[in-house]
Amino acid sequence: MSPFDPRFRRTSAERSTVALYRIAQAIEALFRKRGKAARLTPTQIDTLLFLKYARPGVRTVGGLAQRLGVTYATASVVADGLERRGLVARRVAGPDLRVVGLALTEQGAARVTELEGALDGLLAAIGELTANEQAYFDRILQVLVRSLQRAGAVQVYEMCWGCQFFRPNAHPDDPVAPHHCAFVDAPLADGDTTFECPDFVPVAMVSG
Incomplete structure (x- = not known):
């Protein structure tokens, strides 16, 4: 099927x-x-x-x-x-x-x-959702993107270290995934932080 x-x-x-x-x-x-x-x-x-x-x-x-x-x-x-x-x-x-x-x-x-x-047409379509619906939709898409990244279906090209969304050692009690990505709101393993990410934003862009 x-x-x-x-x-x-x-x-x-x-x-x-x-x-x-x-x-x-x-x-x-x-x-x-x-x-x-x-x-x-x-x-x-x-x-x-x-x-x-x-x-x-x-x-x-x-x-x-x-x-x-x-x-x-x-x-x-x-x-x-x-x-x-x-x-x-x-x-x-x-x-x-x-x-x-x-x-x-x-x-x-x-x-x-x-x-x-x-993408204005798509942006307008999403804009027709309520604020709560948009927030929920955003969360669902983050989960899907994260899963597709793990499967290798989403290309990545910027590393976590030095990104404004990266939180090193945010989960010190988690031996598998001690870090955290604020963009997808999910824990990160040490090995995952070496990948490059299309949502990377340098810290300098925030502080500077």
Whole structure:
């Protein structure tokens, strides 16, 4: 039996799974719509957003590969296409000449501003929920994201240490998971803190 088959979609879990699948399709459609007008693919849009909001230290071809969950060669091809369009520029990133940095050009920065409203429709839909419903929905999504991260289905690219959400040794009596992540409100094992996280926010951004 499969949740894709309406005849066997009997449990709440099966119905929710398909609902999330439909939402994923809707998000993809929203990005395609914006991308079509700008003559950009969803991957190219993701790249431009990454280069605008990622920390400077990870705005590299390697960092982009991790963000997109693709090989270095594929990320380089994506960067090549945007560079030919005049939206992205390559540069040496730091003292290691082998590390290729990426930056938005003036034209690229203007273009990404036009694309940032791609999720406005979804934001408006969630905004129709009550405050309590939004809080509960947020909590449920955090649990789902955490589970998908453990399964390797969600790409991670920033480490916990140095993040504003990380609480080291918050659970000293827990030998398995002594740390805590305030973003997903869950304990963390030592090994999990070495992974990189897409929700990472440097402490400097809070204190500075």
